[in-house]
Amino acid sequence: MxxxxxxxxxxxxxxxxxxxxxxxxEHDPKIVAHLTCLRDAITGKDIDRNTELSGLFHPESSEAPNVxxxxxxxxxxxxxxxxxxxxxxxxxxxxxxxxxxxxxxxxxxxxxxxxxxxxxxxxxxxxxxxxxxxxxxxxxxxxxxxxxxxxxxxxxxxxxxxxxxxxxxxxxxxxxxxxxxxxxxxxxxxxxxxxxxxxxxxxxxxxxxxxxxxxxxxxxxxxxxxxxxxxxxxxxxxxxxxxxxxxxxxxxxxxxxxxxxxxxxxIDFGEEEAESKKSLSLWAAVSHKSKLYKLPGIPLAILAVTFNEAVRTLQTGRETTKYRLPNHLDVEMRFSIPGRSEDKFSGFLLEDPWSLPHHDAFFVITSHPKEHFGQHANEPDQWDATRYNVHFTPHYKSFTTKSAL
Incomplete structure (x- = not known):
């Protein structure tokens, strides 16, 4: 026919x-069944009128048996x-x-x-x-x-x-x-x-x-x-x-x-940009765990960061896929080094972590040379490196986000 x-x-x-x-x-329930599985990406609860950011649905989700x-x-x-x-x-x-x-x-x-x-x-x-x-x-x-x-x-x-x-x-x-x-x-x-x-x-x-x-x-x-x-x-x-x-x-x-x-x-990408900006602000609102590293031939120290569990799944609701930061991100970092008066440092997101141990993100500290941190900057194979609580203030770049979208 x-x-x-x-x-x-x-x-x-x-x-x-x-x-x-x-x-x-005619309405086809099979192609919209996944919408009932979406969750508030911040609270993990059902979506309601107060939801600011919705999680994405993953076809492999174990929480969608009817999809x-x-x-x-x-x-x-x-x-x-x-x-x-x-x-x-x-x-x-x-x-x-x-x-x-x-x-x-x-x-x-x-x-x-x-x-x-x-x-x-x-x-x-x-x-x-x-x-x-x-x-x-x-x-x-x-x-x-x-x-x-x-x-x-x-x-x-x-x-x-x-x-x-x-x-x-x-x-x-x-x-x-x-x-x-x-x-x-x-x-x-x-x-x-x-x-x-x-x-x-x-x-x-x-x-x-x-x-x-x-x-x-x-x-x-x-x-x-x-x-x-x-x-x-x-x-x-x-x-x-x-x-x-x-x-x-x-x-x-x-x-x-x-x-x-x-x-x-x-049609533009204002909505997607707003979601990206909101995700980044939520990520920056909590403290994260970090370690300081130094590499031979590299004059700057690198901060390796493990994300706070509260924001590891910002983009995907209840799924386990970790949150990814936007590329080319400049930040201000705040953490305390024993014996050092400064606690504010500037840097940028490192997209290639070289040979460092696995973490969620890496930041190159550009405001101070690695000698400033002395013995607190660790070799990559040092398993007992000190962990610091770090807060971030991201410098949001609208043009970078739009180009990625």
């Missing part, structure tokens, strides 16, 4: 509300691959017939179906030592660089009477695509086999948005390429796509990330 989205979908920002106001498909973790991972990231051949209108199969040796491996995958759904065609060219990989993203959503979203999507079972096996048949119509890897074609063109070159030319045609292209793909007949767990996950994805047996994904044929609270032209 085929499905065709509305042909007159608006493609300019003034008409974006028309897309946003389209009816949302289909494989399905959720496939919907929010990349689904299992479907090794396949492209079938052209004249019946020619690219990169070659499935029973002949080919110089190119192709596969389909479904990417980010939860928010900005895409079908990705990936081709790896073995005659370049797999150094050339081309990818085309065909969008279910309305985006400015693609004339029309995917239409006429069909996913059916196909009985190959020639090979006497069952295969998957996936077809749809596209008008343009986004891509990656195409800038490397000229570098490897001379090494490509004629069948690989034919595949490259066909993929280049699909980038043009000026005319619709009908695409057909047949899954490879090799049963080893279709693992049981992958097949089960793909079957659940298929049920939620056009023509499937389950409720449609609510993200189909809408603007990408339609569930953000503002128009898509005004």
């Amino acid at each position: 085929g499905w065709t989205p509305v042909k007159d979908l608006p493609h300019n920002t003034t008409d974006s509300m028309a897309l946003l106001s389209r009816p949302i498909p 289909d973790q494989r399905l959720l991972r496939a919907l929010t990231a990349v689904s299992p691959d479907v090794p396949c051949h492209m079938v052209l209108e004249d019946g020619l199969a690219l990169p070659g017939d499935p029973w002949t040796k080919t110089h190119c491996e192709c596969s389909l995958a479904f990417v980010n179906l939860y928010r900005a759904p895409v079908i990705r065609l990936t081709c790896r060219f073995k005659d370049t030592g797999s150094r050339l990989t081309l990818a085309l993203d065909f969008h279910f959503s309305a985006i400015d660089v693609v004339k029309e979203p995917i239409a006429n999507f069909q996913w059916t079972n196909y009985r190959d009477t020639w090979l006497q096996c069952n295969r998957q048949h996936i077809s749809f119509t596209v008008s343009g695509a986004t891509c990656s890897g195409f800038g490397k074609i000229s570098r490897y063109r001379s090494r490509l086999h004629s069948s690989s070159l034919a595949m490259v030319r066909e993929m280049q045609k699909l980038l043009r948005p000026d005319e619709p292209h009908k695409l057909c793909f047949l899954s490879d007949p090799d049963p080893a390429s279709w693992q049981t767990t992958s097949a089960a996950t793909l079957s659940k994805i298929r049920a939620r796509l056009p023509g499937g047996s389950g409720p449609l994904l609510p993200s189909l044929s809408r603007y990408e990330f339609y569930n953000f609270g503002h128009g898509r032209d005004h």
